[in-house]
Amino acid sequence: MLLVKGADLVGAGAQDLLVTDGVITEVGSIASAKGADVLDADGLVALPGLVDLHTHLREPGREDAETIESGSGAAAVGGYTAVLAMANTSPVTDTAEAAERILDLGRATGLVDVVPVGAVTKGLEGAELAELGLMHRSRAGVTVFSDDGKCVYDARVMRRALEYVRAFGGVVSQHAQDPHLAGPQACAHEGELSGRLGLPGWPGVAEESIVARDVMLARHTGSRVHVAHVSTAATVEVVRWAKAQGIDVTAEVTPHHLVLTTDLLTGYDPVYKVNPPLRPQSDVDALRAALADGTLDAVATDHAPHARHDKEHAFVDAAFGMLGLETALSVVSDVMVRSDLLDWAGVARVMSANPARIAGLTGHGRPLAVGEPANLTLVDPDATVTVDRSASMSLSRNNPWHGRTMRGAVHATVLRGRLTAQKGAVA
Ligand SMILES: NC(=O)N[C@@H](CC(=O)O)C(=O)O
Numbered sequence: 001m002l003l004v005k006g007a008d009l010v011g012a013g014a015q016d017l018l019v020t021d022g023v024i025t026e027v028g029s030i031a032s033a034k035g036a037d038v039l040d041a042d043g044l045v046a047l048p049g050l051v052d053l054h055t056h057l058r059e060p061g062r063e064d065a066e067t068i069e070s071g072s073g074a075a076a077v078g079g080y081t082a083v084l085a086m087a088n089t090s091p092v093t094d095t096a097e098a099a100e101r102i103l104d105l106g107r108a109t110g111l112v113d114v115v116p117v118g119a120v121t122k123g124l125e126g127a128e129l130a131e132l133g134l135m136h137r138s139r140a141g142v143t144v145f146s147d148d149g150k151c152v153y154d155a156r157v158m159r160r161a162l163e164y165v166r167a168f169g170g171v172v173s174q175h176a177q178d179p180h181l182a183g184p185q186a187c188a189h190e191g192e193l194s195g196r197l198g199l200p201g202w203p204g205v206a207e208e209s210i211v212a213r214d215v216m217l218a219r220h221t222g223s224r225v226h227v228a229h230v231s232t233a234a235t236v237e238v239v240r241w242a243k244a245q246g247i248d249v250t251a252e253v254t255p256h257h258l259v260l261t262t263d264l265l266t267g268y269d270p271v272y273k274v275n276p277p278l279r280p281q282s283d284v285d286a287l288r289a290a291l292a293d294g295t296l297d298a299v300a301t302d303h304a305p306h307a308r309h310d311k312e313h314a315f316v317d318a319a320f321g322m323l324g325l326e327t328a329l330s331v332v333s334d335v336m337v338r339s340d341l342l343d344w345a346g347v348a349r350v351m352s353a354n355p356a357r358i359a360g361l362t363g364h365g366r367p368l369a370v371g372e373p374a375n376l377t378l379v380d381p382d383a384t385v386t387v388d389r390s391a392s393m394s395l396s397r398n399n400p401w402h403g404r405t406m407r408g409a410v411h412a413t414v415l416r417g418r419l420t421a422q423k424g425a426v427a
């Protein structure tokens with residue numbers, strides 16, 4: 001048993017919360033409970049456990065960069081109770097067996113629910129559909145499919161994937177990047193600055209044109225598409241239009257695209273190399289506004305750990321990606337809550353309820369009420385944190401937030417009644 005004392009339940013004021021056998025059994029004023037561990041939550045905000053739609057855990061294949069265990073630790077410290085593990089591992093998660101293996105490794109660690117994402121195409125090669133139905137019907141129950149890292153570029157393949165997943169309520173999460181408009185070398189927002197720096201440009205239209213196509217394919221098939229890591233104002237416009245038409249589209253934004261801008265590239269530090277690239281301030285402002293007004297449904301980290309020997313290269317040669325799990329809540333607090341763009345109920349929506357709904361996770365993203373699973377994140381809204389890349393559960397150090405001070409931090413994470421992390425460390 002666990003007794004959480006005096007947490008602000010967002011909208012319901014300070015309450016005590018009793019957890020028995022992983023389920024919330026009482027909410028209100030609870031003086032004591034015999035045999036229960038007590039967690040003092042005075043001054044803390046209680047959110048439903050955070051859900052990340054987009055995490056790279058690197059196992060199998062790149063256990064030097066991250067493992068399911070180390071990434072689960074980072075997730076727990078970051079306030080997450082469920083993460084969707086992207087399929088671009090080695091081997092790729094494109095079979096039922098591969099998906100079940102990830103599920104089992106996640107369960108063995110037990111710090112967070114690790115939910116496998118299945119590849120859309122075999123080997124992420126974009127040609128032949130992977131065994132979507134078998135992955136869905138497996139113990140892993142895969143509902144989110146993505147070739148993330150690569151775009152499902154062939155419109156016919158995308159159409160067939162959408163038709164296929166519609167049968168069981170699945171969704172395709174698209175890494176929107178036209179490979180001709182933004183080729184493999186493209187690594188900086190295309191504009192005056194990329195020209196001056198001599199970096200191959202990645203124009204916003206390479207994203208926007210794929211999203212425009214995909215929402216039309218979703219309309220045509222009556223299926224559901226999700227847009228990964230939206231990075232431009234015009235993509236927001238497409239998503240807004242599609243939603244207004246009743247097209248079944250959802251979209252996510254990363255913490256880094258809500259804050260970091262392309263001018264950080266002037267120092268050629270590869271820590272700022274990410275896909276899609278950092279954009280100008282006008283895009284950042286549009287993304288914040290779209291997250292606030294619901295056009296963007298979710299914040300997803302795109303936690304992308306990379307080993308030192310893959311990241312510490314000349315900018316053009318370095319790997320794409322940055323860490324995100326441990327800092328996401330602080331970034332969102334700092335940029336969205338402190339500026340009144342979102343209140344804590346809004347944070348619960350974009351970091352828990354909406355991602356859980358998109359991924360079809362019934363045990364997550366639920367209101368903190370009697371009868372619900374006790375997955376929760378306690379946040380100290382006034383804590384000031386200065387990010388230190390060396391104090392991380394991740395095996396990698398490609399942390400773009402190093403040295404930054406933010407307000408608002410995860411205090412503790414509870415997964416089905418069990419404390420999984422507290423004050424930056426795994427419990
Ligand atoms: N975001 C990145 O820059 N990198 C991701 C791939 C991806 O999300 O597209 C990775 O796997 O490293």
Ligand SMILES: [Zn+2]
Pocket residue numbers: 148149150175228229275276
């Ligand atoms: Zn991607």
Ligand SMILES: [Zn+2]
Pocket residue numbers: 054056086148149302304
């Ligand atoms: Zn990714």
